Amino acid sequence: MSAPIVEGKATFALHGHNPDVLTCIANLSNDEVFTPPEFANQMLDTLEQGWAESNDGAVIWSDPTVTFLDPFTKSGVFLREITRRLTDGLADVIPDLEERVDHILTKQVFGIAITQLTALLARRSVYCSRDATGPHSIAKSFDRDWGNIWFERTEHTWEGGRREFRADPLTGREIAVFTNRRCRFCGASESEYARDDALETHAYAFIHASDIRARIAELFGADMQFDVIIGNPPYQLSTGGTGGNGTQARPLYPRFVEQAKAMEPRFVVMVTPSRWFSGGMGLDSFRESMLADTRLRTIADYPDSSDVFPGTQIKGGISYWLWDRDGAGDVTVETYGTAGLVSSSTRSLVEKGSDVFIRYNEGVSILRKVMSVEHEGGEVVFSLPPEKRFMNLVSSIGSFGLDTGFRGNPDSREGDVKVYRNGGVGWIERSAIPRDSPDIDAWKVFVPAAGSGSDSFPHSILGKPFVGSPGTASSWTYMYVGPLESENTARSVCSYIATRFFRFLVLLHKPTQHATRPVYTFVPMQKFSEHWSDDALYEKYALNSAEIAFIESMIRPMELGNE
Incomplete structure (x- = not known):
């Protein structure tokens, strides 16, 4: 016989978890990450604030008509915490606890699980029973064992x-x-x-549907119009292809975002990787659509994903954001670190003339000083002329057509080209290079195409650059800057790349560890006839002490040695 639900004691386990089992579960993978309850509640706090601002101060948890959907349920933490808040907030509207809980679970909270296992886990978290109609379920009027947390195997x-x-x-x-x-x-x-x-x-059922509204009606037996869609979707899926030296993975979360918006809820609150801020493979069109959407009202950004998901590193960090269907305007950008909130600023989602979201609030003022500006109708516009863009000196990846598996000959013969490759150097006949280039015969600077895999700060951002003499090339492991007119010019370029200033500007456009050509978009050209230092650059661009301190808190010093 099940224990009775007693007012004040909440024996259905919505309060007083000791310990909370959902804090003890290992992640399914780096792509299907369980959300910690504390983080889920932070997202719900943001939702509560956004709802109040759009509804004359109304408290969302006191409204018995608001409906919630987690379309990628794993542990059930969002639905559980929503139920807990509604249970408190509706006490005056529905005084009887058992009736109140039953109303919430049958009329207000809905989920679509991503696997059979997570369906069982989520039902146990929300209904206190894997069977919503079972004797221990705290929902009393369901006529289906899955309640409102649906799962059936879906085929591709x-x-x-x-x-x-x-x-x-x-x-x-x-x-x-x-x-x-x-x-x-x-x-x-x-x-x-x-x-x-x-x-x-x-x-996943939520994205394997041409008409998501019709599909949801099939699942829940009604023409559902959800007020809030919330959750943490799977991030990517292997596509079986190869790129460079690894297996490609297609970003999957954009499809979940598109489907959620297509349902036209009042609010969407979602956790996603932050890579979309600057785009990248499979993300450029998604970035453009997100940056054009002025209904994004809050972005809470965690550059180091381990601050949210301990033991899991998601390159480029993670963020959650609040989208308000009926609201438009500036976005509140919050940056978090290990100790909590680092900065908060309400500003334009896209700076005039920029093609990416400027992640760090402190970076906006620095970038405005560094980039050339024009005034169009009184607006400050980022406008770096092509001849002033360092990016135009940077090669595309794989410029010589030698992949990361290239080894070459261990010894040189007359006329061979020296190739900088993964793990050292190799030699190859000029005629055997897949993409011959006159830059082989010029001075250049090689830079690793990928930086450190760490997201902790201060960070090096880029690998150490080194001078390449005439007669050199590289595999995909390196990009190069050139052609350059002399060894002295190349050494000047190396000194510039090694500055914290240079690498901070790269950071503002760099979503992952890969340092492809676009990450240099914000870096201005210099006269490469001298050795560059941070002090000289700080003075040239009139950075103040706070801006300098921020750069140096983010970027690790780099010693070049005698390369």
Whole structure:
């Protein structure tokens, strides 16, 4: 016999967890990360504030008609914490505790689980029973065992590919098969994700639908219009391809964001990787759509993801954001570190003339001083003319066509080109270089194409640059700056790259550890006839003591040595 629900004691385990089991669960993977309860509650605090600002100070938790959907439920922490807050907030509206809890669970909170396992976990978290109709469930009027937390296995929809004819291994007959097909909705590779019933397909229901409104009506048996969509979606999915020397992973969270907005809720609150701030592989169009959407009202940014998800490093950090369907204007940008809130500023989502979101509030004033500015109708516009952009000296990745697996010959022969590669150097005949270039015969500066994998600060941002003499090239492991007119010019460029000032400007446009050409967008050209130092650059751009202190708190010193 189940224990009675007693007013004030909340024996249905919404209060007083000791310990809270949801703080003790290991993550499924780096891409399907469980949200800590404390962080979920911070997001709910932001939602509460946003709701009040848009509804004349009304408290969202005191409204028995507001509906919530977590369309990528894992532990059920969002639904559980929403239920806890509604249980307190609706006490005057529905005085009887059992009736109040039943109303909340059957009429206000809904979830779509991402796997069978997380469905069971979420129901246990929210209903105190894996079966919403079971004897221990705190919901009393469900007529379906899954309650309002739905899960059924969803299959990918394969399309494209190539038709081939092969011999059937059993009969020897020629049969037609399709290869290289991908899912229409998420881009998953059939070779990786066409699985039998014993394995999860990772075909998430919320994004495997052409008409999301119709799909939601199918799931919950009604034409649902949710007021709030909230949660922490899966971040990426392997596509089975290769890029450079690794397996490609397609960003998946943009699809969840697009589907959530398509449902036109009042608010969306979502945790996502922060890589979209500057774009990158598979994120450029998503970045453009997000930066054009003035309904983003709050961005809470964690440059080091381990400050939220201990033991999990998500390159470029993570952030959560609040989107208000009926509100538009400036965005409040909050930056958090290990000790909590570092800075907060309400400002434009996109600085005039910039193509990315400036992540750090302190970076806006610095960038305004560094970039050339024009005045159009009184507005300050970032406008660095092409001839003043350092980026124009930077090569594209893989300029010589030698991939990261290149080793070359250990010894040189007359006429060979010296190739800087992963782990050292190798030699190759000029005629064997896939992409010959006159820059091989020029002075240049090589810079690692990837920095340190750490997101902790102060950070080096870039690997150490070094001078490349005429007759040198590189594999994908390095980018190069050039062509340069002399060794002295190259050494001047190296001194510039080594400054904290230079690497801070790179940081403002660098979403991950990869340092491809666009990350140099904000870096201005200099006269490369002298050795550059931070002091000289700080003075040239009139940075104040606070701005200098911020740069030096973010960027680690770099010693070049005698390369």
